[in-house]
Amino acid sequence: TRTYADLDAAASGYAAALAARGLRAGDRVILHLPNSPDVFEVLLGLLRLGARPILALAAHRAAELTAFATQAQARALITGGHPDAQRAARAVQAAWPDTLVLTVGDPDAALPLTPADAAAWTEAPARPGMASQGASEVALYQLSGGSTGTPKLIPRTHDDYLYSIRASAELCGLTPDTVFLAALPATHNFTLTSPGAFGTLHAGGTVVTAPGPAPDVCAALIERCGVTHVALVPSALLLWLRAPQFTPARPGSTLRVVQVGGAPLAADVARQVPQRLGAALQQVFGMAEGLVNYVRPGSSDDVTYGTQGRPISPHDEILIVDDEDRPVPDGTPGHLLTRGPYTIRGYFRAPEHNARAFTPDGYYRTGDIVTRRPDGHLIVQGRHKDxxxxxxxxxxxxxxxxxxxxxxxxxxxxxxxxxxxxxxxxxxxxxxxxxxxxxxxxxxxxxxxxxxxxxxxxxxxxxxxxxxxxxxxxxxxxxxxxxxxxxxxxxxxxxxxxxxxxxxxxxxxxxxxxxx
CATH class of the missing domain: 3.30.300.30 (ANL, C-terminal domain)
Structure with a gap:
């Protein structure tokens, strides 16, 4: 168990340790860790330093990590001690020798990374990077779905990411009593900020980490930690719906909300959530590039089970067009285009792709085929990209x-x-x-x-x-x-x-x- 004071001290300790390794504000650093409290402590330490994390998934290996390091000219790779992770790290160094490999959780590693005393940061006469961080500067890099090969880097700024986190937490009704279970990869945009772990921390709640969405492990954590909210993809939800640990719903369970996103959810499956898990379903449809849609709590059944929600912000602009970029009427499937206060204007160092992915007036072509209802709710039909x-x-x-x-x-x-x-x-x-x-x-x-x-x-x-x-x-x-x-x-x-x-x-x- 860690308190907010513990988290703050760990973030400062990691910032000091990273600075001692020569990292500075503006350095791009690949963060490649499995789910654990460490991933949040190191991430916050990087942000406190002013470095710019690239949020890799723990499942990524040499091909992806090497591509990220080369494209971003990464100053460092922070990874775990698992043999697969270390093999990938060696491949990254072979391809991009300038990348410093720092290992969390293995004191015997060549360059172990452990938090320094927080005082080494808080009492430093000059904290490297802190003064240079403007609201519109890049905070971190999320990853695209990679429809044309290796995932592209998505630059999220401090102001756009905080806008999304705050709006998501408020819309979803998170409070200091919220206990969020991070069962999907913690650095995934869904798990991290929709509203996810950061939204929960913003509301003053509690975050619990699981190594993955396995029903037996998660059921035990829900009971032991009083989990109220969890985010799942449909495949994990199906496992939960058929797991003896969850069905029938346990009397007195603390679980109140099951968010589902990442892929379309069949309506007949969606309707099983309240009965079998004893919790409300909230469908989420979003993308790491920005736009996030939620079904609002308390919506009618046809909205809750049959749509993927509507945008979080009144300033999110939605266009649904045909193959010739002509707007289509509500109820007609078309290509989803969007722009808004927290949606990116371009991928990192990808000018040719940006010319295809964005319209001249700044709309992002999401690659999704959707239908919009007259009430503004979206129904996702599928993907246009291969x-x-x-x-x-x-x-x-x-x-x-x-x-x-x-x-x-x-x-x-x-x-x-x-x-x-x-x-x-x-x-x-x-x-x-x-x-x-x-x-x-x-x-x-x-x-x-x-x-x-x-x-x-x-x-x-x-x-x-x-x-x-x-x-x-x-x-x-x-x-x-x-x-x-x-x-x-x-x-x-x-x-x-x-x-x-x-x-x-x-x-x-x-x-x-x-x-x-």
């Missing part, structure tokens, strides 16, 4: 396809998303193999199961996060093509969907897919 939403984690098809093409047995590859009752979408790699023309015809196509294991191993060796590995591999002698010569992904989806529904026992690994 991006797969696996349980709330976004996977860029192009990134994985390029990596698969580096395997000696792969000639062509296409990654598609298939409907899944647990994850929303499950990944399927369809591969056209390289073949030896001298082989017998019966041996031209490799066994799909053996190839699945081989390709997953290949991607792991390339340093990809575990959640990006294909759930399924199919083999075809040739991939179907459109008249323009592109792989016909709609034809592939039609060929391989629907997939059989998985039982909880078969899908037991969902919440533990990514190593710590």
């Amino acid at each position: 991006q797969i939403n696996r349980g709330g984690e976004k996977i860029a098809a192009e990134e994985i396809e390029h990596a698969l093409l580096g395997h000696p047995r792969v000639f062509q590859a296409a990654l598609i998303g298939l409907p899944d009752p647990w994850l929303g979408e499950r990944t399927c790699a369809v591969v056209q193999p390289r073949v030896d023309p001298d082989q017998p015809a019966s041996q031209l196509l490799p066994d799909a199961r053996a190839l699945t294991l081989d390709l997953r191993r290949h991607l792991l060796e390339q340093g990809f996060a575990a959640f990006k590995l294909p759930d399924r591999v199919e083999v075809l002698p040739t991939l179907p093509r459109t008249p323009f010569g592109k792989v016909d992904k709609p034809a592939l989806r039609a060929r391989y969907a629907p997939t059989p529904a998985l039982s909880p026992a078969q899908d037991h690994d969902l919440t533990d897919r990514s190593p710590a």
Whole structure:
């Protein structure tokens, strides 16, 4: 247990320790830690120093971390002592030698990071970085879903992030009695600020961390710590709804609100939350780039279970347009564009992408297809980008396809998303193999199961996060093509969907897919 005074002292201690390692205001630092109180203490220490954290996920590995370090010219990488994290850190240093690797929680590491005495910061005659922090300066970098490859860096400023946190906390009714369970990755925008851990701290509440959303672990924490609020993605919610620890709802449970976001939630599943978990459902639809929508507490059933809410701010501007950027009427699906007081104006060092992602008058093209009701509530229909939403984690098809093409047995590859009752979408790699023309015809196509294991191993060796590995591999002698010569992904989806529904026992690994 840590008090606010403890948190303040730890943040100052980490700021002092980081300054002693040579870090200064404006330095970009990759923060790569699993869920624990440490992640908040180090994050606040970085902000206190004036450094600019890049909020990586604990599941990210060498491929992603190296890309972040190279793109941002990162001054340091702060990571944990897990062997996977240390292997990724070595790869980062090999690719970008200027990056200092600091390890939290391992005193035997080459450069361990532990908080100094808070007095080393508070009593310093000049605190490096503190005086230079303006409200409109970059506070930290969130990560995009990576629809065109490696996630892009999203610069969030002090004023826009605080605006979102304050408005979210007030709208959701957080108070000093709120106890928020951070079960999803703590640095995810949803878990951190929607209203999440920072919104809870802003309201004077309590934050509890869990290593992940596993029902048995979270149920014990809810009971022991009096948790009132939790944020989940739909795949985790489905696990909870079927877990004996939660169903039927426990009499006297402190859990009051279950927020669900990160991927569309089926209305029939949404309606099960009050009955089976004994808590109110709040749907959340947002993006790390800015715009966040909430279903307001106390809304009618058709809004609560059938929409993804409306923007938090009256100054959020929403445009829904057709393929030619012409506005469509309410009730008609279209592309969601937005601008507002806490939505970014551009990605970090990505001018070509920014030219596509933003209109000349500053609207951000979210890539979402939505319908707006006359009352302003949005219903999310899906994604326009070639991006797969696996349980709330976004996977860029192009990134994985390029990596698969580096395997000696792969000639062509296409990654598609298939409907899944647990994850929303499950990944399927369809591969056209390289073949030896001298082989017998019966041996031209490799066994799909053996190839699945081989390709997953290949991607792991390339340093990809575990959640990006294909759930399924199919083999075809040739991939179907459109008249323009592109792989016909709609034809592939039609060929391989629907997939059989998985039982909880078969899908037991969902919440533990990514190593710590």
